[in-house]
Amino acid sequence: MAYEVLARKWRPQQFADVVGQDHVTQTLQNAIKASRIAHAYLFVGPRGTGKTSMARLFAKALNCKTGPTTTPCDQCDSCREITAGTSMDVQEIDGASNNGVEQVRELRDNVKFAPAHGKYKIYIIDEVHMLSAGAFNALLKTLEEPPAHVKFFFATTEAHKVLATIVSRCQRFDLRRIPTALIIERLNLIAREEKITLDADAALAIARGAEGGLRDAESALDQLIAFRGNKIAEADVLAVFGLVSRQNLEQLSTAILKGEVSEIIRIIAELDSAGKDMQRLVLELLDHFRMLLITLCAPDSATTLDVIATQLESLKKQAELATPDRLMRIAEVLSQAEDRMRYSLSRRTLVETSLIRCARATTVSVEELLKRLESVRQAFAGGAPALSPAAPARMEPAREAPAAYGPKSVPAPAAPAPAPAAVKPAPSPVAAKPVAAPAPKGDELAALTAGWRDQIIERVRRIVALAGGVLLDARPLAVQGDHVVIGFDPEFARSLERMKVPNYHNALKTVLSAFLKRPVNVDFKLIEPGGDVDMPADHTLEKASGARAPGSPKTRQEWQKDPVVRSTLEFFNGSIVDVRE
Numbered sequence: 001m002a003y004e005v006l007a008r009k010w011r012p013q014q015f016a017d018v019v020g021q022d023h024v025t026q027t028l029q030n031a032i033k034a035s036r037i038a039h040a041y042l043f044v045g046p047r048g049t050g051k052t053s054m055a056r057l058f059a060k061a062l063n064c065k066t067g068p069t070t071t072p073c074d075q076c077d078s079c080r081e082i083t084a085g086t087s088m089d090v091q092e093i094d095g096a097s098n099n100g101v102e103q104v105r106e107l108r109d110n111v112k113f114a115p116a117h118g119k120y121k122i123y124i125i126d127e128v129h130m131l132s133a134g135a136f137n138a139l140l141k142t143l144e145e146p147p148a149h150v151k152f153f154f155a156t157t158e159a160h161k162v163l164a165t166i167v168s169r170c171q172r173f174d175l176r177r178i179p180t181a182l183i184i185e186r187l188n189l190i191a192r193e194e195k196i197t198l199d200a201d202a203a204l205a206i207a208r209g210a211e212g213g214l215r216d217a218e219s220a221l222d223q224l225i226a227f228r229g230n231k232i233a234e235a236d237v238l239a240v241f242g243l244v245s246r247q248n249l250e251q252l253s254t255a256i257l258k259g260e261v262s263e264i265i266r267i268i269a270e271l272d273s274a275g276k277d278m279q280r281l282v283l284e285l286l287d288h289f290r291m292l293l294i295t296l297c298a299p300d301s302a303t304t305l306d307v308i309a310t311q312l313e314s315l316k317k318q319a320e321l322a323t324p325d326r327l328m329r330i331a332e333v334l335s336q337a338e339d340r341m342r343y344s345l346s347r348r349t350l351v352e353t354s355l356i357r358c359a360r361a362t363t364v365s366v367e368e369l370l371k372r373l374e375s376v377r378q379a380f381a382g383g384a385p386a387l388s389p390a391a392p393a394r395m396e397p398a399r400e401a402p403a404a405y406g407p408k409s410v411p412a413p414a415a416p417a418p419a420p421a422a423v424k425p426a427p428s429p430v431a432a433k434p435v436a437a438p439a440p441k442g443d444e445l446a447a448l449t450a451g452w453r454d455q456i457i458e459r460v461r462r463i464v465a466l467a468g469g470v471l472l473d474a475r476p477l478a479v480q481g482d483h484v485v486i487g488f489d490p491e492f493a494r495s496l497e498r499m500k501v502p503n504y505h506n507a508l509k510t511v512l513s514a515f516l517k518r519p520v521n522v523d524f525k526l527i528e529p530g531g532d533v534d535m536p537a538d539h540t541l542e543k544a545s546g547a548r549a550p551g552s553p554k555t556r557q558e559w560q561k562d563p564v565v566r567s568t569l570e571f572f573n574g575s576i577v578d579v580r581e
């Protein structure tokens with residue numbers, strides 16, 4: 001005997017066998033008992049939830065020799081023919097096939113003839129939303145005045161695409177995704193009957209992978225039997241299901257890497273309506289991008305990845321679309337999304353916005369964007385031409401700053417501090433040249449603060465390139481006699497250590513001395529969370545309280561609350577490093 005796939009072999013033959021759709025079977029059985037059979041029924045639901053099985057079962061119940069009955073006999077000619085799909089009176093039309101119009105026209109011509117054996121002529125039209133306009137119209141004419149012996153059973157995954165004039169003539173039933181527990185129960189039953197050893201974990205994995213579609217679960221079991229024989233473990237299932245979700249994953253990650261936002265939205269919508277777990281999706285994406293990163297940065301290690309050969313091939317292909325920076329940025333956004341997931345009311349929205357951020361991060365480099373913004377700002381501030389690679393835009397991964405930090409920003413008092421943009425960086429060797437208007441003694445800190453990024457860091461950078469980058473994590477805190485105190489927030493403790501390297505240290509010392517026009521030493525300090533650095537009272541350091549005199553510049557904390565700033569930070573996934581007027 002030819003092998004019969006499980007989904008067909010185990011197709012429910014009685015209403016009692018139908019899994020997870022009690023609300024439908026109950027109503028249909030009641031209608032049969034009350035002899036209130038409508039002309040047309042519409043079965044709506046995700047794929048594999050039993051729409052056409054339900055239609056065939058209902059047809060059998062109506063046309064059984066003993067029928068209409070809630071328990072078709074499965075013995076009479078009609079029952080057997082319907083089960084075998086050979087009944088003259090029950091015709092199945094696939095709305096998705098090309099000959100839909102022709103079949104529907106034929107249907108219209110034949111509908112007037114009485115059924116051959118059974119009581120009813122029953123037309124089951126699957127994927128009815130796929131019918132062409134012509135077929136719809138032909139169908140509609142028949143539906144308007146169907147002969148008493150004709151019944152229509154429509155099935156669709158997309159009810160909104162079915163003409164309203166058709167829907168309005170039907171009794172509609174919505175089939176649900178089948179709960180995991182019921183699918184497992186069914187799988188265990190089949191396994192027992194088929195003499196298959198199915199691990200509990202394996203059954204769970206199949207059910208989870210099937211996402212509420214019993215037919216998918218049964219097909220998966222078929223595949224697994226073909227793949228592993230009569231003993232199936234969880235690992236087998238993951239391998240089999242991995243192929244399915246991998247496809248989605250690859251589509252999605254390709255869309256992200258190519259910056260195709262509308263494709264991302266489409267795929268997420270599809271996954272969401274298929275009942276995919278958004279959190280799991282994010283985790284799987286994270287894992288995927290991690291593998292891409294390894295493939296790209298450490299191709300030698302890529303062979304150790306837990307992937308099959310074809311997966312590795314496609315990873316390599318995808319990696320060509322990316323740079324390590326992009327991948328790390330994407331992974332960062334994803335892991336933030338993952339963090340927020342459990343507190344999020346709409347996971348889908350969170351996933352969408354996060355993935356769009358990922359996509360944008362790939363199309364326009366944030367560094368590049370900020371560089372442009374910086375030159376715009378410069379142009380506004382002083383009418384100066386854009387500074388080329390100077391004043392590098394500084395991005396950090398967004399960190400949750402402890403609420404009561406010391407002052408991250410030290411806004412310059414308005415009057416004596418040179419506006420940063422007004423003073424162009426000296427074109428060549430920096431240290432010796434006078435760079436700013438001499439600062440009155442008491443305002444040295446203000447001058448340092450104002451010129452920190454554009455002048456001091458930039459000049460240090462020209463002496464020791466890497467030191468410039470490290471200093472972006474710092475800011476001047478105080479001038480104490482001939483000592484300048486440079487502060488690092490606690491999270492930048494490592495940057496502080498790096499600045500102690502002699503040539504880094506000396507570069508800064510040279511630049512600061514030149515800037516202040518007197519020899520100074522440099523001290524580095526870690527800023528204590530929740531408090532200021534201890535220092536003499538006469539220093540003009542803004543307190544962390546956030547309170548400020550009217551008219552004085554906003555503090556970082558205040559900017560943090562500003563809606564425009566907040567959305568900008570959100571968009572760029574950034575944090576405020578410095579506040580300047």
Ligand SMILES: [Zn+2]
Nearest residue numbers: 064073076079
């Ligand atoms: Zn029968």
